[in-house]
Amino acid sequence: MKTTFSLLLAALSLPAGLAVAQTQPTKKTTPPKTAATSATASAPLAALFDEYWENRGRLFPLGATSQGDNRYNDQLPNDQTRAFRQQQQRFYQQYLSSLQKFDRARLSAGDQVSYDIFEYEMQSRLNGLQQNTWMMPFAQFYSLPNTLGQLGAGTGAQPFKTVQDYDNWLARVGQFPVWADSAIANFRQGMQAAVVLPRVLVLKTVPQLQAQITADATQSLFYGPITRMPASFSEADKTRLTEAYQQAIATQLVPTYRKLADFLQTEYLPQARTSTGLDAVPGGADMYRYNVRLMTTTDRTPEAIYQTGLSEVKRIRAEMEAVKNQVGFEGDLPAFFTFLNSDPRFTPYRTPEDVLTAFRMIQAKITPNLPKLFGRTPKSQFEIRQTEAFRAATASAEYNRGTPDGSRPGVFYVPILDATKFNTTSGMESLFAHEAIPGHHYQLSLQQENTSLPKFRRFASYPAFGEGWALYCESLGPELGLYHDPYQKIGALGDEIHRAIRLVVDVGMHAKNMSREEAIQYMMANEPISEQGATAEVERYMAIPGQALAYKTGALKLRELRTRYEKQLGAKFSLRAFHDEVLAGGSMPLAVLERKLDAWAARQLAR
Structure with a gap:
């Protein structure tokens, strides 16, 4: 599975119920009153965009943190309240109205592009607030509790370099219990309205919460920053912070994770639905159509997308047949898939470092070919890391963007549960081209390094563009010097058909009554994927309806x-x-x- 989730949810254009990294409403500000109607409108338009971005950082401080803006690192406002949703509605409507005072026809070409993106963004956000997704506050793939784990471990976007940084985190987590109480209240409203998560997703979410429950604070994931405390801190600060972190873990974090886990396990799970698709809940069909528009940024209907998926699956299967014949395999495609998943030659690794080294070798292979395809290259540094153990079981390979100032590199995360089972035919070369270079690393780094863009564009994230670009980059494999090995080629085709299959099963589950089990079987029949892998994928599409349509x-x-x-x-x-x-x-x-x-x-x- 290839996606860019976790902290980036804070910046994505997601509906209200999915954006987990949101924050406190800010004081109402007055937009520029200039109804610019001349060709010199760029200055007041730029001022509007700057003001929007400044206020957006206050409204969504976790998003600011993920982008390297550390002014609000002590904040974790309660985005689970009706008041916060109303504040968002006023916020987006205010800026949409201010934008529409400008005469678009008299703007420069560059400003017209910004105008169009901004207008789309405001309207999309407002439409999202009309959906009842807030009644399902989180699941295994979009979860503020998981995001806090990434931040609090001390290796993510939340900085732990100064005493103030450490105090900021204490202030931020101190607001988590109130957030959790409100999330539980929203879950309960969803139970009353029958707007509930599928049972299988709840069963995957509970263990994530339980993993943060420990009797010994020093064994907590959140104790990581204390173990790496800078030597420059005074002894008094070290002692104070150590005690404060132990206290926060024991009295705020662990009890809150326990409360959430117990609620989902004992009260929510019995009322979770056994159905698969979003259309099974009241208003779900409208929610899904909105998600399709949001994630694809098109007006294509679910049925049209479904038919495209069927056509693409048929085309790519034919190419897979050709590779099967090229390597001399006798048998049908399902048998070939079984061979790829089971033959020992395709699992040569012994340690996680072996896997990471293999990816570094892919990077070395494509580097000489990049100048042929790109005139601009990122300044941001790039690293390959193993996914943290606490989330590896439900994580996919992913890219987390670095900071514009270079203080944090872009990171390609690879989940490695068991290196001896890491399969080389899973599409390692295409995976690197997608998640790392030139896929997400080039696109995201070049975007945020481009200081000529308004900040709302430097940090914008539209899945159809970002994931579409990354998947397009997989098709550049031959031009990058990849896929000479037919088994890497079949891996790349497996990745491509995987995205085509998504069009079929995502729409199938949420709009055509396809069951979870039918979706799993369809995936296994058309690509080299294990039942465990297909199950994780299908449950992801159940949790985030429509997102998987963006890639293809x-x-x-x-x-x-x-x-x-x-x-x-x-x-x-x-x-x-x-x-x-x-x-x-x-x-x-x-x-x-x-x-x-x-x-x-x-x-x-x-x-």
Whole structure:
């Protein structure tokens, strides 16, 4: 599974009930009153964008932390209240109204792109607040309790360099118990309205919470910063902070995790639903249609997306058959999949470090070829790390962006539960191209390093663009020097068909009455995936309806545009220039991207 979740949920354009890293309402501010209608509107428009971003950081401080803005690291406001949802509604409506005072037709081309993205963002957020997803506050894939674990371990976005940093974290976790009480209240309202999570998701969420319950504070994940306390701290500060962290773990964190786990286990689980899809809950069909629009940034219907998925699965299966025949395997595709999953030659590793070294070798292989495809490269540093043990069982390989100032590198996380079972045919080369380089690392780093963009664009995240780009990068494998080994090629095709299958099973489960079990079987019949892997994937789609549609939707659009411009421009087409232009403006809705790239192609043709 390939995604960019965890802390990035704070910055994603998710509906109210999914955005787990949100915060306290800020004081109402007055937007610029200039109804700019001249070609000189860029300055007041820029002021509007700056003011929005400044206030957004106050409203969503966990998002600010993930982006390296540490001014609000002591805050964890209660985003589970009706008052907070109302505050968001006022906030987005205020800025939408202020934007619409500008005459878009008289703005510069660059400002028109910003206008379109901002308008889309405000309208999308407002539409999301109309959904009842707040009645399902978290599950195993979107969880503030999990996010706190990543932050509090001391190796994530929350800094632990100064005494103030340590005190900031104490203040932040001190607000967790109130948040948890409100989340439980929302779960209970959902129980009354029959807007509840599937039972299988609750069963996966409870152990995550229980993992943070320990009688010995020094054994807690949250004690990590104390074990790595800077030597420069005074003895008095070391003593005070050690005692304070032990106290916070024993009296705030552990009791809160226990309360959440006990509630879900004893009170919520008996009323959790046995159905699979979101359309099984009241209002669920509307929720799903909203999620489809949100995640794909298109108006495509679920049925149209489903048919695209069936077509893509058929096409990619034919390519997999060709590779099967190339390696001389006798038998059908399901038998070939079993061979790939079971033959010892494909599990050569003994330690987690062996796996990480293999990924570093892939990086070394593609590095010489990158200048052929990209004129711009990130300044941000890049690391490959093993996923932390506490979340590895339910995690996928993922990329966490670094900070714009370079103080924290971009990190490619690889979950390695058992190195001896890590399969080389799982698509290691395509995985690296997607999650790491040139996929998410290039896209996210270049975006946030581009200081000419308004901050709301530097840190924007639209899954159809970001995940679409990363999946498109997998198709660049041959141009990057990858997939010479047919078993890595089958891994890449496995990854591609995986995203096509998502179109079928996501829509199937949430709009066409496909059961969890039918979805698992469909995946296993069409790709080399274990039952355990297919189950984890299907349960992810159950937890985050529509998100899995973004990958193929975005990648197909990028390939469509590249093919269009190759034909239109002929000898004037430069693949390097095309890639640079795609990445230059950062993440955006696909319709905005298409207009922007059409204008770019027209400029190339005119030269």
